[in-house]
Amino acid sequence: MSERRKHLEFLRKTAREAVWAGDYERALTLSDDGLSLARAWKDGDWEDLFTCNRATVLIEMDRKDFDLAQIKEILLRSCSSRNGVRAAYIAATAHESRGEYGRARFYAQAALQKSRELGLDEHTGTSLNLLANLELHESRFESARDLFQEALERYEAQGESLSRQAAVASDNLGYCHIALDRLDLGVPLVLRSLTVLESLAVRQAMDYPSLDLCFAHLKTNRLEEAQDWGTRALALGDEFGRQDVVKNSHYLLAEAYSEMGRESDAEEHYEALASGYPNFPALKHYLRQISLIGMINLRA
């Protein structure tokens, strides 16, 4: 590997570690640096790679200020390469973030097919995860469960059962089981995910497992545990600016407190939740009277 490529590889790895550590600003700066250098050195492959990685970071930051058409160009130009798989995957996640689930599924299937053809195990696993997430969003819990199961088995076969991706797949698989009322199967998987994430110090990925455990304990009326996990999820959601986690945490905590008869604590969370919907002043009133637990999908 040339010195230039070694330098670009260093930037890529450091940016990826920054993403895993939740330091998105740093990841974005590193990706920008890599992109500028690859352009200056006229290294097309690495320019494509950093274009993809930069978009990934922006998606993680809930930002949409990147050129999706440019990502699709990379897919067309390099459809049988690692960058093509990356581009298909990013196009899928971009469409997913825009709520365009049909298109997202199309690109996720393309990413999965290409990664299988090229024998890119890591990408196959992430594509399986993405497709499974799309199924989960559409409440196809059985189908999502099977895809997550396959993704997890792949990680284990590769000796990566203690990786961040395997931990996320384990949590998602656990959530599918919980949603299908198989808490006996789901809760251990989520707990395992948390143990791995904790050992990797990936705190920003511990929000959904905490939320899932809150939900599971709420379903079985273990309200103290639900309160404990909901409080953790809320703290993580606040810390990492995840609005979806914050909203769901407020709702689940309010439900738990309400079931415990701690009305003023429940009220605090209903109030926090309703403050996000100023055009619906009656919301808090409805929430006090109507339980949405049977209709809720934490991944939708």
Added chain:
Amino acid sequence: MSSTSHSPRRVQLVGSRIRELRKGHRLTQTELSEKIGVAQSDLSRMEQGEYKVGLDTLFKILQVFDLKMGEFFGETATVPTPRLEETRELVTEFEALSEEARREARDFVRFKKLQEEKASSPAPPEEDEEEKP
């Protein structure tokens, strides 16, 4: 400060109730699905209890129907409606009064009841107002 009394179980929002409300509001699946931002096929699955959604969509459903509580709970309601909550508060306040104040409050309620009964009973028809054949 936390209360120690358990709240009565609240009504669960379920797919079949959404279907009833939609029909009660004379909305087609297509119309409701457009209002809440889901595909019609997903709304159909939602009404059958197969499709679950996020909080935003659930809140949109409540907002579209803009329910009166009684309408949502129907005839089988066992949960506190706002009226019942008000009654419960009144009872608590009444119990906190002195014996004399309670007597005065009872007298006042009797007086208001008589006043309302008098206002709602129809006045006897006067002869010159009757229609002549």
